[in-house]
Amino acid sequence: MGRAPCCDKENVKRGPWSPEEDAKLKDYIEKQGTGGNWITLPRKAGLRRCGKSCRLRWLNYLRPNIRHGDFTEEEDNIICSLFASIxxxxxxxxxxxHGRTDNDIKNYWNTKLKKKLIATMAPPRHHHLSAIASSSSSSPSPSSHYNMINSLLPYDPSISTNQLITPHRGMMTMMGRQQQLLYQEDMGSLVNSLNSNKFAMSHQDDNQKQSTNKGIMLLSDVRSGSSTTSTVTRVKMEHHDYHHEETERSMEGYEMDEINHLISSSCTSSSNSLWFDESKREDKFMLYY
DNA sequence: AACTCCAGCAACCGCGTTGTC
DNA sequence: GGACAACGCGGTTGCTGGAGT
Incomplete structure (x- = not known):
């Protein structure tokens, strides 16, 4: 037996709202409030609409101070950062x-931001390891590119470097299968490099190196104590031949769990294996730039 | 001009959570 | 503590208008 419908679907209007309906709903709520009961509201307001529909219309379009369209770069960064975290x-x-609705953000993410991000994260295949980050000077918008990637890595003092390089499950969902494989391969390359100590560290302020280095940006253990600034450390991959037969073979069959495990075991930092709250019960998180 | 395709977005659906009796 | 009602949320659908052919 299915769930009982929230309203009599035969007798309610569906589809786009007319200006008259908008006016009725807005007028009613401004004068009477919602009364804490959306089910009875449409009848009281003289609308032939489902209560849910009224609620959605009010929350997403009619309530005061709603903003639509024209997301700023700052908003992009916030969305990316939070998506990566939660x-x-x-x-x-x-x-x-402020002024944005969940529906607006969801639509914006699904139609624009996600594509923008994927394009950022998965440049052409020959840029191996640039799937995670690239600060190439040939980028059309180096600063936004850099900021967006940076924003994917939310700062949390309890999260160690090795944990940060693994994306939120949502990020993996967002990526296509091909991109996941690419990501896995790149992670595998990193793991191998870490294992063989064939990596070098260079700092963000080394502009000359930044223009050419391809690597994985980490909000790492060298972060300063300040909560509002984070020192981004780049793990510069040496010029290995990542198509080396053994490397290719060894990483092909790895799942993300295994890679996480490998990354964890190959780094010397914290052994804490909890990196993001996946339970969807904890609303607390930290947002840094 | 007519048609097709597709991105963008408003609205709906159904499930999990919360509140009330 | 169980049953029910209502709310809130996220995923999905389907309409619309613009771009391309």
Whole structure:
């Protein structure tokens, strides 16, 4: 037996709202409030609409101070950062963007931001290891490119470097299968490099190196104590031949769990294996730039 | 001009959670 | 503590308009 419908679907109007309906709903709520009961509201307001539909219309379009369109770069960064931290909890994300609705953010993410991000994260295949980050000077918008990637890595003092390089499950969902494989391969390359100590560290302020280095940006253990600034350390991969037969073979069959495990075991930092709250019960998180 | 395709977005659906009795 | 009602949320659908052919 299915769930009982929330209203009599035969006798309610569906589809786009007319200006008259909008006016009725807005007028009623401004004068009477919602009364805490959306089910009875449409009848009281003289509307032939489902209560849910009224609620959605009010929250997303009619209530005061709603903003639509023209997301700023700052908003992009916030959305990316929060998505990386908490996944697709649009209402929580919306709470951090004044005047934005969860529906708006969700649509924006699904239609624009996700594509923008994927394009950023998965440049052409020959840029091996640039799937995670690239600060190439040939980028059309180096600063936004850099900021967006940077924003994917939320700062949390309890999270160690090795944990940060693994994306939120939502990020993996967002990526296509091909991109996941690419990501896995890149992670595998990193793991191998870490294992063989064939990596070198260079700092963000080394502009000359930045223009050519391809690597994985980490909000690493060298972060300063300040909560508002984070020192980004780049793990510069040496010029290995990542198509080396053994490397290719060894990483092909790895799943993300295994890679996580490998990354964890190959780094010397904290052994704490909890990196993001996946339970969707904890709304607390930290947002840094 | 007519048609097709597709991105963008408004709205709906159904499930999990919360509140009330 | 169980049953029910209502709310809130995230995923999905389907309409619309613009771009391309």
């Amino acid at each position: 996944g697709s909890r649009w209402s929580v994300i919306a709470a951090h963007l």
